[in-house]
Amino acid sequence: MLYLAEVQKQKQLMSVKTDLKLLACQRGESWSAVPGEEIIPAPPDEANKYGEGALVLVDLSGNRQVQRINPGRDLVPILQNFSRLQEKYKNKEEEIEQWKESLTYQAQELNRREMEIQARQEQLEQMEGEFxxxxxxxxxxxxxxxxxxxxxxxxxxxxxxxxxxxxxxxxxxxxxxxxxxxxxxxxxxxxxxxxxxxxxxxxxxxxxxxxxxxxxxxxxxxxxxxxxxxxxxxxxxxxxxxxxxxxxxxxxxxxxxxxxxxxxxxxxQDRETLAQARSKLTVQHKDLELKQEQAQKLSLQLRTQEDLLQQVQRMAAMSSDVKIGQKIDVEALEKISLPELQTIVQSQKQELEKAKRFLSDQEEELELQRQTIAELQQKIRQAGDYDRPPLQAELADEQDRYQILEDSVVGSRRTVREREEIFSQHQRVLRRRQGMPETDVQDNQKIDLGPVLTQLESSRQQLAEELQKLERDIEQMRLNIQQAQSMIDHQTQEQVNQRQELQTSEQxxxxxxxxxxxxxxxxxxxxxxxxxxxxxxxxxxxxxxxxxxxxxxxxxxxxxxxxxxxxxxxxxxxxxxxxxxxxxxxx
Structure with missing residues:
Protein backbone atom coordinates (compact mmCIF):
# COMPACT_ATOMS: atom_id res chain seq x y z
CA MET A 1 0.00 0.00 0.00
CA LEU A 2 1.28 3.49 -0.89
CA TYR A 3 1.82 6.07 1.88
CA LEU A 4 2.92 9.70 2.04
CA ALA A 5 5.60 10.02 4.73
CA GLU A 6 7.86 12.67 6.29
CA VAL A 7 11.55 11.92 6.88
CA GLN A 8 12.59 12.40 10.53
CA LYS A 9 16.18 12.17 11.80
CA GLN A 10 17.39 11.77 15.36
CA LYS A 11 21.05 12.19 16.29
CA GLN A 12 22.44 9.43 18.48
CA LEU A 13 25.89 8.91 19.94
CA MET A 14 27.69 7.67 16.87
CA SER A 15 25.06 7.77 14.17
CA VAL A 16 21.84 9.31 12.93
CA LYS A 17 18.58 7.35 13.11
CA THR A 18 16.19 7.89 10.21
CA ASP A 19 12.45 7.23 10.64
CA LEU A 20 9.42 7.69 8.41
CA LYS A 21 6.30 9.36 9.83
CA LEU A 22 3.23 8.21 7.88
CA LEU A 23 0.97 11.13 6.98
CA ALA A 24 -1.58 9.84 4.43
CA CYS A 25 -2.59 6.59 2.76
CA GLN A 26 -3.80 6.05 -0.79
CA ARG A 27 -7.01 4.06 -1.19
CA GLY A 28 -8.02 3.76 -4.80
CA GLU A 29 -8.11 7.24 -6.33
CA SER A 30 -8.37 9.10 -3.01
CA TRP A 31 -6.06 9.85 -0.10
CA SER A 32 -6.94 9.76 3.57
CA ALA A 33 -5.02 10.93 6.63
CA VAL A 34 -3.34 8.34 8.85
CA PRO A 35 -4.90 8.51 12.33
CA GLY A 36 -2.51 9.18 15.19
CA GLU A 37 1.26 9.15 14.76
CA GLU A 38 2.61 6.05 13.09
CA ILE A 39 6.41 5.95 12.68
CA ILE A 40 8.35 3.17 11.01
CA PRO A 41 12.13 2.86 10.66
CA ALA A 42 13.69 3.63 7.30
CA PRO A 43 15.94 1.08 5.55
CA PRO A 44 19.67 1.75 6.19
CA ASP A 45 20.47 2.03 2.48
CA GLU A 46 17.80 4.70 2.05
CA ALA A 47 18.48 6.62 5.26
CA ASN A 48 21.07 9.09 3.97
CA LYS A 49 19.38 9.89 0.65
CA TYR A 50 16.86 12.34 2.08
CA GLY A 51 17.18 15.28 4.43
CA GLU A 52 15.18 16.17 7.53
CA GLY A 53 11.53 17.04 6.73
CA ALA A 54 11.61 15.69 3.17
CA LEU A 55 8.32 14.24 1.81
CA VAL A 56 8.55 10.81 0.19
CA LEU A 57 6.21 8.12 -1.12
CA VAL A 58 6.60 4.81 0.74
CA ASP A 59 5.34 1.46 -0.47
CA LEU A 60 4.62 -0.82 2.55
CA SER A 61 3.93 -4.54 2.52
CA GLY A 62 1.23 -6.25 4.53
CA ASN A 63 3.50 -6.66 7.57
CA ARG A 64 4.41 -2.94 7.55
CA GLN A 65 7.84 -3.45 5.94
CA VAL A 66 9.25 -0.80 3.58
CA GLN A 67 9.48 -2.18 0.08
CA ARG A 68 10.32 0.95 -1.88
CA ILE A 69 10.83 4.66 -1.29
CA ASN A 70 10.13 7.14 -4.08
CA PRO A 71 11.44 10.72 -3.97
CA GLY A 72 9.11 13.69 -3.50
CA ARG A 73 9.09 14.54 -7.18
CA ASP A 74 6.71 11.61 -7.70
CA LEU A 75 4.20 13.73 -5.77
CA VAL A 76 4.00 16.14 -8.71
CA PRO A 77 1.57 14.00 -10.80
CA ILE A 78 -0.56 13.40 -7.70
CA LEU A 79 -0.64 17.09 -6.87
CA GLN A 80 -1.34 17.92 -10.51
CA ASN A 81 -4.19 15.42 -10.49
CA PHE A 82 -5.41 16.94 -7.22
CA SER A 83 -5.19 20.41 -8.76
CA ARG A 84 -7.18 19.24 -11.77
CA LEU A 85 -9.75 17.63 -9.49
CA GLN A 86 -9.89 20.81 -7.41
CA GLU A 87 -10.30 22.91 -10.54
CA LYS A 88 -12.95 20.53 -11.80
CA TYR A 89 -14.69 20.69 -8.42
CA LYS A 90 -14.49 24.49 -8.53
CA ASN A 91 -16.02 24.48 -12.02
CA LYS A 92 -18.75 22.15 -10.79
CA GLU A 93 -19.39 24.50 -7.87
CA GLU A 94 -19.65 27.41 -10.30
CA GLU A 95 -22.06 25.38 -12.45
CA ILE A 96 -24.07 24.51 -9.33
CA GLU A 97 -24.18 28.19 -8.35
CA GLN A 98 -25.32 29.08 -11.86
CA TRP A 99 -27.99 26.38 -11.66
CA LYS A 100 -29.03 27.69 -8.24
CA GLU A 101 -29.34 31.22 -9.62
CA SER A 102 -31.25 29.89 -12.63
CA LEU A 103 -33.57 27.81 -10.43
CA THR A 104 -34.08 30.79 -8.10
CA TYR A 105 -35.00 32.98 -11.07
CA GLN A 106 -37.31 30.25 -12.41
CA ALA A 107 -38.91 29.85 -8.98
CA GLN A 108 -39.47 33.61 -8.78
CA GLU A 109 -40.89 33.58 -12.31
CA LEU A 110 -43.17 30.63 -11.41
CA ASN A 111 -44.35 32.43 -8.27
CA ARG A 112 -45.05 35.54 -10.31
CA ARG A 113 -46.90 33.46 -12.92
CA GLU A 114 -48.83 31.70 -10.16
CA MET A 115 -49.84 35.05 -8.66
CA GLU A 116 -50.89 36.29 -12.12
CA ILE A 117 -52.92 33.07 -12.65
CA GLN A 118 -54.58 33.52 -9.25
CA ALA A 119 -55.39 37.13 -10.11
CA ARG A 120 -56.79 36.04 -13.46
CA GLN A 121 -58.83 33.32 -11.77
CA GLU A 122 -60.24 35.92 -9.40
CA GLN A 123 -61.04 38.15 -12.38
CA LEU A 124 -62.68 35.22 -14.16
CA GLU A 125 -64.67 34.39 -11.04
CA GLN A 126 -65.72 38.04 -10.84
CA MET A 127 -66.64 38.00 -14.52
CA GLU A 128 -68.56 34.76 -14.00
CA GLY A 129 -70.46 36.44 -11.16
CA GLU A 130 -71.17 39.41 -13.41
CA PHE A 131 -72.20 37.02 -16.16
CA GLN A 269 -22.99 51.98 -29.86
CA ASP A 270 -21.12 51.56 -26.57
CA ARG A 271 -20.12 48.05 -27.61
CA GLU A 272 -18.72 49.34 -30.91
CA THR A 273 -16.85 52.08 -29.04
CA LEU A 274 -15.48 49.45 -26.65
CA ALA A 275 -14.39 47.29 -29.59
CA GLN A 276 -12.54 50.27 -31.06
CA ALA A 277 -10.89 50.89 -27.70
CA ARG A 278 -9.81 47.24 -27.59
CA SER A 279 -8.33 47.60 -31.09
CA LYS A 280 -6.42 50.70 -29.99
CA LEU A 281 -5.24 48.85 -26.90
CA THR A 282 -4.00 45.99 -29.10
CA VAL A 283 -2.04 48.50 -31.19
CA GLN A 284 -0.59 49.97 -28.00
CA HIS A 285 0.43 46.48 -26.88
CA LYS A 286 2.19 45.97 -30.22
CA ASP A 287 3.98 49.31 -29.86
CA LEU A 288 4.97 48.37 -26.31
CA GLU A 289 6.35 45.04 -27.51
CA LEU A 290 8.38 46.84 -30.19
CA LYS A 291 9.66 49.31 -27.60
CA GLN A 292 10.55 46.46 -25.25
CA GLU A 293 12.39 44.63 -28.02
CA GLN A 294 14.25 47.84 -28.82
CA ALA A 295 15.05 48.28 -25.11
CA GLN A 296 16.33 44.70 -24.94
CA LYS A 297 18.59 45.38 -27.91
CA LEU A 298 19.87 48.61 -26.33
CA SER A 299 20.35 46.82 -23.02
CA LEU A 300 22.33 44.11 -24.79
CA GLN A 301 24.42 46.73 -26.56
CA LEU A 302 24.97 48.54 -23.25
CA ARG A 303 26.08 45.33 -21.52
CA THR A 304 28.39 44.60 -24.44
CA GLN A 305 29.79 48.12 -24.23
CA GLU A 306 30.25 47.83 -20.46
CA ASP A 307 31.94 44.44 -20.84
CA LEU A 308 34.24 45.88 -23.48
CA LEU A 309 34.99 48.88 -21.26
CA GLN A 310 35.71 46.61 -18.30
CA GLN A 311 37.96 44.40 -20.41
CA VAL A 312 39.91 47.41 -21.70
CA GLN A 313 40.14 48.76 -18.16
CA ARG A 314 41.39 45.40 -16.88
CA MET A 315 43.88 45.18 -19.73
CA ALA A 316 45.08 48.71 -19.03
CA ALA A 317 45.29 47.99 -15.32
CA MET A 318 47.15 44.69 -15.75
CA SER A 319 49.51 45.67 -18.57
CA SER A 320 52.57 47.87 -18.03
CA ASP A 321 52.80 48.73 -21.73
CA VAL A 322 49.63 50.75 -21.70
CA LYS A 323 48.98 54.32 -20.64
CA ILE A 324 45.57 55.32 -19.37
CA GLY A 325 46.31 58.58 -17.54
CA GLN A 326 45.44 62.00 -18.82
CA LYS A 327 48.18 64.34 -20.07
CA ILE A 328 49.24 67.10 -17.70
CA ASP A 329 49.74 70.76 -18.46
CA VAL A 330 53.54 70.83 -18.87
CA GLU A 331 53.62 74.58 -19.56
CA ALA A 332 51.96 75.29 -16.23
CA LEU A 333 54.49 73.10 -14.45
CA GLU A 334 57.30 74.97 -16.18
CA LYS A 335 56.00 78.28 -14.85
CA ILE A 336 55.71 77.38 -11.15
CA SER A 337 58.69 77.57 -8.84
CA LEU A 338 60.98 74.60 -8.39
CA PRO A 339 60.29 74.18 -4.61
CA GLU A 340 56.56 74.24 -5.29
CA LEU A 341 57.00 71.60 -8.01
CA GLN A 342 59.07 69.47 -5.65
CA THR A 343 56.31 69.71 -3.07
CA ILE A 344 53.71 68.61 -5.64
CA VAL A 345 55.85 65.66 -6.75
CA GLN A 346 56.48 64.60 -3.14
CA SER A 347 52.72 64.77 -2.38
CA GLN A 348 51.91 62.71 -5.45
CA LYS A 349 54.50 60.14 -4.44
CA GLN A 350 52.92 59.77 -1.00
CA GLU A 351 49.42 59.39 -2.49
CA LEU A 352 50.76 56.81 -4.95
CA GLU A 353 52.34 54.77 -2.17
CA LYS A 354 49.11 55.00 -0.16
CA ALA A 355 47.07 53.80 -3.18
CA LYS A 356 49.52 50.90 -3.71
CA ARG A 357 49.20 49.84 -0.08
CA PHE A 358 45.41 49.95 -0.35
CA LEU A 359 45.60 47.89 -3.58
CA SER A 360 47.88 45.37 -1.85
CA ASP A 361 45.38 45.02 1.00
CA GLN A 362 42.53 44.50 -1.48
CA GLU A 363 44.53 41.87 -3.39
CA GLU A 364 45.25 40.02 -0.13
CA GLU A 365 41.58 40.16 0.80
CA LEU A 366 40.66 38.95 -2.69
CA GLU A 367 43.06 36.04 -2.32
CA LEU A 368 41.57 35.14 1.06
CA GLN A 369 38.10 35.31 -0.48
CA ARG A 370 39.24 32.98 -3.26
CA GLN A 371 40.55 30.52 -0.66
CA THR A 372 37.26 30.72 1.26
CA ILE A 373 35.33 29.90 -1.92
CA ALA A 374 37.63 26.95 -2.61
CA GLU A 375 37.11 25.64 0.93
CA LEU A 376 33.32 25.94 0.62
CA GLN A 377 33.38 24.11 -2.69
CA GLN A 378 35.39 21.32 -1.08
CA LYS A 379 32.89 21.14 1.83
CA ILE A 380 29.97 20.98 -0.58
CA ARG A 381 31.53 18.08 -2.42
CA GLN A 382 31.96 16.22 0.87
CA ALA A 383 28.64 17.22 2.51
CA GLY A 384 25.45 15.18 2.55
CA ASP A 385 22.05 16.10 1.17
CA TYR A 386 20.93 17.67 4.44
CA ASP A 387 24.01 19.93 4.90
CA ARG A 388 24.52 20.83 1.25
CA PRO A 389 21.73 23.48 0.80
CA PRO A 390 23.00 25.91 3.49
CA LEU A 391 26.58 25.50 2.22
CA GLN A 392 25.46 26.26 -1.32
CA ALA A 393 23.67 29.39 -0.12
CA GLU A 394 26.81 30.46 1.76
CA LEU A 395 28.90 29.78 -1.36
CA ALA A 396 26.63 31.99 -3.44
CA ASP A 397 27.04 34.84 -0.95
CA GLU A 398 30.81 34.46 -0.91
CA GLN A 399 30.96 34.41 -4.70
CA ASP A 400 28.97 37.66 -4.78
CA ARG A 401 31.47 39.18 -2.33
CA TYR A 402 34.35 37.94 -4.45
CA GLN A 403 32.86 39.58 -7.56
CA ILE A 404 32.45 42.87 -5.73
CA LEU A 405 36.03 42.71 -4.42
CA GLU A 406 37.37 41.84 -7.86
CA ASP A 407 35.62 44.83 -9.41
CA SER A 408 36.99 47.04 -6.65
CA VAL A 409 40.52 45.68 -7.20
CA VAL A 410 40.28 46.42 -10.92
CA GLY A 411 39.25 49.98 -10.14
CA SER A 412 42.05 50.35 -7.59
CA ARG A 413 44.59 49.05 -10.07
CA ARG A 414 43.42 51.58 -12.64
CA THR A 415 43.69 54.34 -10.06
CA VAL A 416 47.25 53.26 -9.19
CA ARG A 417 48.18 53.23 -12.87
CA GLU A 418 46.73 56.68 -13.40
CA ARG A 419 48.56 58.04 -10.35
CA GLU A 420 51.81 56.37 -11.51
CA GLU A 421 51.52 58.01 -14.93
CA ILE A 422 50.75 61.44 -13.45
CA PHE A 423 53.62 61.07 -10.94
CA SER A 424 55.95 59.96 -13.74
CA GLN A 425 55.08 62.99 -15.89
CA HIS A 426 55.58 65.41 -12.96
CA GLN A 427 58.85 63.68 -12.03
CA ARG A 428 60.18 64.02 -15.60
CA VAL A 429 59.41 67.74 -15.60
CA LEU A 430 61.11 68.10 -12.19
CA ARG A 431 64.21 66.17 -13.28
CA ARG A 432 64.41 68.19 -16.47
CA ARG A 433 64.23 71.48 -14.55
CA GLN A 434 66.86 70.17 -12.10
CA GLY A 435 69.16 69.42 -15.04
CA MET A 436 69.07 65.67 -14.58
CA PRO A 437 69.00 63.38 -17.59
CA GLU A 438 65.68 61.60 -18.44
CA THR A 439 65.94 57.93 -17.49
CA ASP A 440 62.35 56.83 -18.15
CA VAL A 441 62.20 56.64 -21.93
CA GLN A 442 59.69 53.77 -22.00
CA ASP A 443 56.68 56.03 -21.43
CA ASN A 444 56.95 57.26 -24.98
CA GLN A 445 56.70 53.67 -26.21
CA LYS A 446 53.53 52.80 -24.21
CA ILE A 447 50.16 52.61 -25.85
CA ASP A 448 47.85 55.37 -24.72
CA LEU A 449 44.33 53.92 -24.13
CA GLY A 450 42.98 57.08 -22.56
CA PRO A 451 41.16 58.27 -25.72
CA VAL A 452 39.81 54.77 -26.27
CA LEU A 453 38.48 54.60 -22.72
CA THR A 454 37.03 58.09 -23.03
CA GLN A 455 35.27 57.16 -26.27
CA LEU A 456 34.02 53.89 -24.82
CA GLU A 457 32.78 55.69 -21.70
CA SER A 458 31.06 58.34 -23.85
CA SER A 459 29.43 55.67 -26.00
CA ARG A 460 28.31 53.75 -22.89
CA GLN A 461 26.89 56.92 -21.37
CA GLN A 462 24.99 57.70 -24.59
CA LEU A 463 23.58 54.17 -24.74
CA ALA A 464 22.62 54.39 -21.07
CA GLU A 465 20.81 57.69 -21.63
CA GLU A 466 18.98 56.27 -24.65
CA LEU A 467 18.05 53.19 -22.65
CA GLN A 468 16.79 55.30 -19.75
CA LYS A 469 14.71 57.45 -22.08
CA LEU A 470 13.34 54.34 -23.77
CA GLU A 471 12.56 52.77 -20.39
CA ARG A 472 10.74 55.94 -19.33
CA ASP A 473 8.73 55.79 -22.57
CA ILE A 474 8.01 52.10 -21.93
CA GLU A 475 6.93 52.82 -18.37
CA GLN A 476 4.65 55.62 -19.56
CA MET A 477 3.22 53.37 -22.28
CA ARG A 478 2.71 50.61 -19.72
CA LEU A 479 0.95 53.05 -17.42
CA ASN A 480 -1.26 54.25 -20.28
CA ILE A 481 -2.03 50.65 -21.23
CA GLN A 482 -2.91 49.80 -17.63
CA GLN A 483 -5.21 52.80 -17.42
CA ALA A 484 -6.79 51.92 -20.79
CA GLN A 485 -7.11 48.27 -19.74
CA SER A 486 -8.68 49.27 -16.44
CA MET A 487 -11.12 51.54 -18.25
CA ILE A 488 -11.92 48.79 -20.78
CA ASP A 489 -12.43 46.23 -18.00
CA HIS A 490 -14.71 48.68 -16.18
CA GLN A 491 -16.67 49.41 -19.37
CA THR A 492 -16.84 45.69 -20.17
CA GLN A 493 -18.29 44.97 -16.74
CA GLU A 494 -20.73 47.84 -17.20
CA GLN A 495 -21.66 46.38 -20.60
CA VAL A 496 -22.34 43.00 -18.98
CA ASN A 497 -24.38 44.59 -16.19
CA GLN A 498 -26.31 46.75 -18.67
CA ARG A 499 -26.98 43.72 -20.88
CA GLN A 500 -28.34 41.76 -17.92
CA GLU A 501 -30.43 44.77 -16.87
CA LEU A 502 -31.74 45.21 -20.43
CA GLN A 503 -32.59 41.51 -20.70
CA THR A 504 -34.43 41.70 -17.38
CA SER A 505 -36.26 44.82 -18.55
CA GLU A 506 -37.08 43.07 -21.81
CA GLN A 507 -38.55 40.09 -19.93
Missing part, protein backbone atom coordinates in the same frame (compact mmCIF):
# COMPACT_ATOMS: atom_id res chain seq x y z
CA UNK A 132 -74.61 35.31 -13.75
CA UNK A 133 -76.05 38.72 -12.89
CA UNK A 134 -76.33 39.43 -16.62
CA UNK A 135 -78.13 36.12 -17.01
CA UNK A 136 -80.53 37.07 -14.24
CA UNK A 137 -81.05 40.46 -15.85
CA UNK A 138 -81.51 38.75 -19.20
CA UNK A 139 -84.10 36.44 -17.66
CA UNK A 140 -85.81 39.48 -16.14
CA UNK A 141 -85.69 41.17 -19.52
CA UNK A 142 -87.12 38.04 -21.13
CA UNK A 143 -89.88 37.95 -18.53
CA UNK A 144 -90.47 41.66 -19.10
CA UNK A 145 -90.53 41.00 -22.81
CA UNK A 146 -93.06 38.18 -22.26
CA UNK A 147 -95.12 40.49 -20.05
CA UNK A 148 -94.91 43.18 -22.73
CA UNK A 149 -95.99 40.62 -25.32
CA UNK A 150 -98.91 39.63 -23.12
CA UNK A 151 -99.82 43.29 -22.66
CA UNK A 152 -99.53 43.86 -26.37
CA UNK A 153 -101.76 40.86 -27.07
CA UNK A 154 -104.23 42.07 -24.46
CA UNK A 155 -104.10 45.56 -25.98
CA UNK A 156 -104.67 44.05 -29.42
CA UNK A 157 -107.55 42.05 -28.08
CA UNK A 158 -108.99 45.14 -26.37
CA UNK A 159 -108.43 47.11 -29.52
CA UNK A 160 -110.31 44.49 -31.50
CA UNK A 161 -113.12 44.52 -28.96
CA UNK A 162 -113.05 48.31 -29.05
CA UNK A 163 -113.19 48.29 -32.79
CA UNK A 164 -116.15 45.88 -32.60
CA UNK A 165 -117.80 48.09 -30.04
CA UNK A 166 -117.03 51.10 -32.16
CA UNK A 167 -118.56 49.38 -35.16
CA UNK A 168 -121.56 48.46 -33.06
CA UNK A 169 -121.73 52.07 -31.86
CA UNK A 170 -121.63 53.35 -35.38
CA UNK A 171 -124.42 50.94 -36.23
CA UNK A 172 -126.43 52.11 -33.29
CA UNK A 173 -125.71 55.68 -34.30
CA UNK A 174 -127.08 54.89 -37.69
CA UNK A 175 -130.14 53.32 -36.11
CA UNK A 176 -130.52 56.33 -33.84
CA UNK A 177 -130.37 58.59 -36.86
CA UNK A 178 -132.91 56.41 -38.61
CA UNK A 179 -135.10 56.43 -35.57
CA UNK A 180 -134.63 60.15 -35.23
CA UNK A 181 -135.58 60.60 -38.84
CA UNK A 182 -138.48 58.14 -38.44
CA UNK A 183 -139.83 59.68 -35.30
CA UNK A 184 -139.05 63.28 -36.18
CA UNK A 185 -142.66 64.22 -36.23
CA UNK A 186 -143.27 62.62 -32.88
CA UNK A 187 -142.64 64.56 -29.74
CA UNK A 188 -141.48 61.58 -27.61
CA UNK A 189 -140.88 57.84 -27.51
CA UNK A 190 -142.59 55.26 -25.40
CA UNK A 191 -141.16 53.79 -22.22
CA UNK A 192 -140.14 50.47 -23.76
CA UNK A 193 -138.05 52.13 -26.43
CA UNK A 194 -136.50 54.48 -23.93
CA UNK A 195 -135.43 51.61 -21.67
CA UNK A 196 -134.04 49.69 -24.61
CA UNK A 197 -132.06 52.71 -25.80
CA UNK A 198 -130.83 53.43 -22.25
CA UNK A 199 -129.68 49.83 -21.81
CA UNK A 200 -127.98 49.94 -25.17
CA UNK A 201 -126.15 53.15 -24.30
CA UNK A 202 -125.04 51.72 -20.93
CA UNK A 203 -123.71 48.55 -22.54
CA UNK A 204 -121.90 50.67 -25.12
CA UNK A 205 -120.32 52.79 -22.37
CA UNK A 206 -119.27 49.74 -20.41
CA UNK A 207 -117.87 48.12 -23.56
CA UNK A 208 -115.34 50.95 -23.99
CA UNK A 209 -111.93 49.44 -22.96
CA UNK A 210 -110.02 51.24 -20.21
CA UNK A 211 -106.17 51.23 -20.69
CA UNK A 212 -105.49 52.12 -17.05
CA UNK A 213 -104.39 48.62 -15.98
CA UNK A 214 -102.29 48.21 -19.08
CA UNK A 215 -100.73 51.64 -18.44
CA UNK A 216 -99.80 50.56 -14.90
CA UNK A 217 -98.19 47.40 -16.20
CA UNK A 218 -96.43 49.41 -18.87
CA UNK A 219 -95.14 51.89 -16.30
CA UNK A 220 -93.88 48.97 -14.20
CA UNK A 221 -92.15 47.54 -17.27
CA UNK A 222 -90.56 50.96 -17.93
CA UNK A 223 -89.40 51.10 -14.30
CA UNK A 224 -87.84 47.62 -14.53
CA UNK A 225 -86.28 48.62 -17.83
CA UNK A 226 -84.84 51.77 -16.24
CA UNK A 227 -83.33 49.77 -13.36
CA UNK A 228 -81.79 47.26 -15.75
CA UNK A 229 -80.50 50.03 -17.99
CA UNK A 230 -79.00 51.80 -14.94
CA UNK A 231 -77.26 48.56 -13.88
CA UNK A 232 -76.05 48.05 -17.41
CA UNK A 233 -74.87 51.68 -17.57
CA UNK A 234 -72.74 50.98 -14.49
CA UNK A 235 -71.16 48.06 -16.29
CA UNK A 236 -70.61 50.24 -19.35
CA UNK A 237 -69.01 52.85 -17.12
CA UNK A 238 -66.76 50.22 -15.54
CA UNK A 239 -65.88 49.04 -19.03
CA UNK A 240 -64.92 52.56 -20.06
CA UNK A 241 -62.83 53.03 -16.90
CA UNK A 242 -61.07 49.73 -17.49
CA UNK A 243 -60.55 50.67 -21.13
CA UNK A 244 -59.01 53.99 -20.04
CA UNK A 245 -56.77 52.17 -17.56
CA UNK A 246 -55.82 49.68 -20.26
CA UNK A 247 -55.00 52.52 -22.65
CA UNK A 248 -52.82 54.19 -20.01
CA UNK A 249 -51.08 50.87 -19.43
CA UNK A 250 -50.72 50.40 -23.20
CA UNK A 251 -49.17 53.87 -23.56
CA UNK A 252 -46.80 53.19 -20.70
CA UNK A 253 -45.77 49.83 -22.16
CA UNK A 254 -45.24 51.46 -25.58
CA UNK A 255 -43.13 54.17 -23.96
CA UNK A 256 -41.11 51.55 -22.11
CA UNK A 257 -40.66 49.63 -25.36
CA UNK A 258 -39.35 52.74 -27.15
CA UNK A 259 -37.10 53.55 -24.21
CA UNK A 260 -35.80 49.96 -24.13
CA UNK A 261 -35.14 50.08 -27.89
CA UNK A 262 -33.20 53.33 -27.47
CA UNK A 263 -31.21 51.79 -24.63
CA UNK A 264 -30.41 48.76 -26.78
CA UNK A 265 -29.19 51.08 -29.56
CA UNK A 266 -27.05 53.00 -27.07
CA UNK A 267 -25.69 49.68 -25.77
CA UNK A 268 -24.75 48.65 -29.32
CA UNK A 508 -40.59 42.46 -17.76
CA UNK A 509 -41.74 44.32 -20.88
CA UNK A 510 -42.84 41.05 -22.50
CA UNK A 511 -44.77 40.17 -19.34
CA UNK A 512 -46.41 43.61 -19.30
CA UNK A 513 -47.29 43.33 -22.99
CA UNK A 514 -48.84 39.93 -22.33
CA UNK A 515 -50.77 41.47 -19.43
CA UNK A 516 -51.94 44.36 -21.66
CA UNK A 517 -53.00 41.94 -24.40
CA UNK A 518 -54.86 39.86 -21.82
CA UNK A 519 -56.52 43.03 -20.47
CA UNK A 520 -57.67 44.07 -23.95
CA UNK A 521 -58.96 40.53 -24.57
CA UNK A 522 -60.86 40.60 -21.26
CA UNK A 523 -62.33 44.02 -22.13
CA UNK A 524 -63.36 42.76 -25.54
CA UNK A 525 -65.04 39.76 -23.93
CA UNK A 526 -66.69 42.08 -21.42
CA UNK A 527 -67.99 44.27 -24.24
CA UNK A 528 -69.17 41.22 -26.19
CA UNK A 529 -71.12 40.17 -23.11
CA UNK A 530 -72.61 43.63 -22.53
CA UNK A 531 -73.54 44.45 -26.14
CA UNK A 532 -76.17 41.67 -26.61
CA UNK A 533 -77.79 42.67 -23.33
CA UNK A 534 -77.80 46.30 -24.44
CA UNK A 535 -79.28 45.32 -27.81
CA UNK A 536 -82.04 43.38 -26.11
CA UNK A 537 -82.76 46.29 -23.78
CA UNK A 538 -82.87 48.66 -26.76
CA UNK A 539 -85.29 46.30 -28.52
CA UNK A 540 -87.42 46.07 -25.37
CA UNK A 541 -87.46 49.86 -25.08
CA UNK A 542 -88.63 50.18 -28.69
CA UNK A 543 -91.43 47.69 -28.05
CA UNK A 544 -92.42 49.40 -24.82
CA UNK A 545 -92.45 52.78 -26.57
CA UNK A 546 -94.57 51.24 -29.37
CA UNK A 547 -97.00 49.88 -26.76
CA UNK A 548 -97.09 53.28 -25.08
CA UNK A 549 -97.97 54.84 -28.44
CA UNK A 550 -100.72 52.29 -28.99
CA UNK A 551 -102.09 52.99 -25.49
CA UNK A 552 -102.19 56.66 -26.35
CA UNK A 553 -104.20 55.90 -29.45
CA UNK A 554 -106.54 53.65 -27.46
CA UNK A 555 -106.97 56.35 -24.80
CA UNK A 556 -107.74 58.90 -27.49
CA UNK A 557 -110.21 56.52 -29.13
CA UNK A 558 -111.87 55.79 -25.76
CA UNK A 559 -112.21 59.50 -25.07
CA UNK A 560 -113.83 59.98 -28.47
CA UNK A 561 -116.27 57.10 -27.79
CA UNK A 562 -117.16 58.54 -24.40
CA UNK A 563 -117.82 61.90 -26.04
CA UNK A 564 -120.00 60.25 -28.73
CA UNK A 565 -122.03 58.33 -26.16
CA UNK A 566 -122.47 61.51 -24.16
CA UNK A 567 -123.81 63.27 -27.27
CA UNK A 568 -126.12 60.31 -27.98
CA UNK A 569 -127.39 60.41 -24.38
CA UNK A 570 -127.99 64.14 -24.76
CA UNK A 571 -129.99 63.59 -27.95
CA UNK A 572 -131.87 60.64 -26.43
CA UNK A 573 -132.65 62.71 -23.33
CA UNK A 574 -134.28 65.36 -25.49
CA UNK A 575 -136.59 62.87 -27.16
CA UNK A 576 -137.45 60.97 -23.99
CA UNK A 577 -140.87 61.30 -22.40
CA UNK A 578 -140.98 63.86 -19.66
CA UNK A 579 -141.69 61.41 -16.88
CA UNK A 580 -138.62 59.36 -17.97
CA UNK A 581 -136.51 62.52 -18.03
CA UNK A 582 -137.65 63.21 -14.46
CA UNK A 583 -136.81 59.65 -13.41
CA UNK A 584 -133.41 59.85 -15.07
CA UNK A 585 -132.68 63.21 -13.40
CA UNK A 586 -133.84 61.85 -10.07
CA UNK A 587 -131.65 58.78 -10.46
Missing amino acids: ERFEQQRQEIDSSREEAERLREEIDRNRQELEGAWAHLRGEQERVKQMEAEYQPKTAIDDDQAHRIQDLLNRMYEAIASPQAVQEQLNLAFEIFGQQQADLDKHWQQLEQQRSSAQVLQDRVDSQGNNLQNRWQQWE NLLSQRALVAETWGRLKLYEEMLQPVQDKLNELRQRLEAIAGMLGQIQESGDYQHHAIAEMRKIFFNIMPSHLQQQLVAS
